[in-house]
Amino acid sequence: MSAPTLVPIDEPAGLFLMPGEGLRFLGIPFETRMVVVRLADGTLWLHSPVAFSAERLAALREVGEPRHLVAPNKLHAHRVTAWRAALPDARVWCSRDAAKRAPDLRDGEPLLDDEPPPFEPELPLHTFGGHAYLDEVVFLHRASRTLILTDLIQAHEPGADGPVWRTLKRWLGIAAPGGVPPEVRLTFRSRDAARASLAKLLAWDFDRVLIAHGRNIETGGRAELERAFRWLGQ
Numbered sequence: 001m002s003a004p005t006l007v008p009i010d011e012p013a014g015l016f017l018m019p020g021e022g023l024r025f026l027g028i029p030f031e032t033r034m035v036v037v038r039l040a041d042g043t044l045w046l047h048s049p050v051a052f053s054a055e056r057l058a059a060l061r062e063v064g065e066p067r068h069l070v071a072p073n074k075l076h077a078h079r080v081t082a083w084r085a086a087l088p089d090a091r092v093w094c095s096r097d098a099a100k101r102a103p104d105l106r107d108g109e110p111l112l113d114d115e116p117p118p119f120e121p122e123l124p125l126h127t128f129g130g131h132a133y134l135d136e137v138v139f140l141h142r143a144s145r146t147l148i149l150t151d152l153i154q155a156h157e158p159g160a161d162g163p164v165w166r167t168l169k170r171w172l173g174i175a176a177p178g179g180v181p182p183e184v185r186l187t188f189r190s191r192d193a194a195r196a197s198l199a200k201l202l203a204w205d206f207d208r209v210l211i212a213h214g215r216n217i218e219t220g221g222r223a224e225l226e227r228a229f230r231w232l233g234q
Contacts, residue, residue, distance in 0.1 A: 020050025
């Protein structure tokens, strides 16, 4: 593994990214990353942790002490375990079904819209509704006006893959500028609930959108979110 890198996105506001190793889902190669927020008290909030290493922990401790480990959906829960073992004083926050994928997180604290966690004033949350499988919790980092998504949108860099994967990703609609992956679109059980969630997110004050897989949206995020979910209709 190469030396870990903590990438400042908006350092004065306390927003960073840490890249992880590539992975595959349904055979498709993905890049992945975790979002790191330095809270007002100086501690760190880790969203969708990448694989743990002592080197990554040391890089994080250069800017603050990790105190919150967040599993934002069940597909991004399993790597929390190793971070938790290394950080026994950190609080673990879990989406509704995270423990189904990572049973050792059964005692994690739930991420609930109606029971805000202590970081909520800085990072309000909303569980995106209407999906049969994906229990994704979305966050707003108020200080940097950044929406934090996980799997709801993907925007893979065309230059990161060979011609076969590049063509497939373009056909699936997940090559940059990207969109909602087809397996996610096809498994919404309630478009009305999804539209209500989209309206809630669009009411938040954000410009940037960070995602776990692919090119982030550095500006114009509201318009890009509307474009990505246009298939929901009215």
